[in-house]
Amino acid sequence: MAKARAIIKRRKAIENIRKITRTMELIATNRFKKALNRATEAAAYTRKIAELVAELGRTDQEVSHPLLIAREPVARSLILVLTSNRGLAGGYNSNVLRAATGRYLDDQTGGIEPKLEVAGKRGIGYYRFRKITPQETYTQFEDKPQYSEVEVLADRYIRMYLTGAIDRLDVAYTEFISSSRQAAVVRTLLPVSGLDLGSQPAAKGAEPALEKAEPLAYEFLPDARSILEEIVPVSLKVRLFKCFLDAAVSEQIARMVAMGGATKNADDLAKSLSRQYNRARQNQITRDLADIVGAAAALE
Amino acid sequence: MAKSIDPDFAGESKGSSKPGDKRIHLVVVTPERTVLDTLVDFVAIPLFDGEAGILPGRAPLIGRLGFGELRGRVGDTVDRYFVDGGFAQIRDDSATILTARAIPAKDVDVAAAEEDLRALESTKATTELASADRDRGLARARGLIRIARNKG
Secondary structure (H helix, E strand, O other): OHHHHHHHHHHHHHHHHHHHHHHHHHHHHHHHHHHHHHHHHHHHHHHHHHHHHHHHHOOOOOOOOHHHOOOOOOOEEEEEEEOOOOOOOOOHHHHHHHHHHHHHHHHHHOOOEEEEEEEOHHHHHHHHHOOOOOOEEEOOOOOOOOHHHHHHHHHHHHHHHHOOOOOEEEEEEEEEEEOOEEEEEEEEEEOOOOOOHHHOOOOOOOOOOOOOOOOOOOEEEOOHHHHHHHHHHHHHHHHHHHHHHHHHHHHHHHHHHHHHHHHHHHHHHHHHHHHHHHHHHHHHHHHHHHHHHHHHHHHO | OHHHOOOOHHHHHHHHHOOOOOOEEEEEEOOOOEEEEEEEOEEEEEEOOEEEEEOOOOOOEEEEEEEEEEEEEEOOEEEEEEEEEEEEEEEOOEEEEEOOOEEEHHHOOHHHHHHHHHHHHHOOOOOHHHHHHHHHHHHHHHHHHHHHHHOO
8 A cells, every 4th residue: 555655656746846936927928918919019119210210211311329349359348148037937047148158258268358147036046057157137127127227327338439438239048039039149239230220120020011102301400310329328228238138028928838747747647646656546446356366265 | 278368369269159160180199009080160289480379271391390389279178298209190180190209288297398498508518419419408498488378
């Protein structure tokens, strides 16, 4: 009977774990929907800015802005790594960290002095283990990154770039391509490469092309060029914010998938344990019966 | 409410006698979400060098915004927002305001703005970059204080 009872105990434990993973999956699904909504709402701004840039671009202005100028050779770079604060998200964090560390080591061997900034406890823990000290660490970004928080970072990076403290800014994060596909990428945000914000695919398929048959004769206040120059830092901030939003959405998806898999495994395991238990119980009964029959035969 | 004694309000109420003819589609978008999407009779936008009043039928315009008050008027009610820089696009009776932040006037934190102003006034900007930052911060703090005082 001892073996059957041990199996029951194990099955009970697995059922408890299944309850937890199932709940986590549901929570992640819920958060994913919310995060996706936020990302979709945020896309309106990007779209409008792109529209403005298109209108302004018609005026054939030469845009010059210090953030647009790439500096060669790059002597100092900064890598911002976006990871999650919590684990149990499958390969989400390890993929980002692998991409980021790859770039970090490439920079080091290429004679560039890389700095590291890490958001998320998982990444912080990883770099502590690797004995690489990040310049800054952030843990305040959860599944709802605030624009005002991201803007502070962006302003600091802009200042660092303008004063020459960094020559390049890379962000390692998980890009949200579709709800079934996310990829860990390292994107260069500074210097700003062109103003077309459409370089990153929008959250929900391609936006309708901004083509208007009749170009309107706009009045520009103060003038097209200075507006375009003003848009440069804004576009950087929006791109950085988009990275954070993407990372938040991808994290929830990764957790959803991981927990869905764990729930399924727990189901399978519980099933096979049930089978084992039944067999063990049947054996036990057979053995007991044989004992009884044997005992009865001995008494006669 | 203070709007009846607002000096520039008199000029705005021109169209109020025949409301509903033509309206402006006012959309305020921040990087996080669309804050406002309504029809208004009149809208005043804070451009970088001063306020501009927009009535239906305005010629197309793209402008840079400063730190100031955005007013949308429907009938006799006025919605007031603090706008934190950005851009405005006017076309076909629709006004799109792109800004980092749009705070309803009643939610403006005067104390914090005054503190910012004091802190900035007492700092010295030594480089061109810092000086630009400082000017920007000052304009922002003053805009916030102005809008907060305005509500009377």
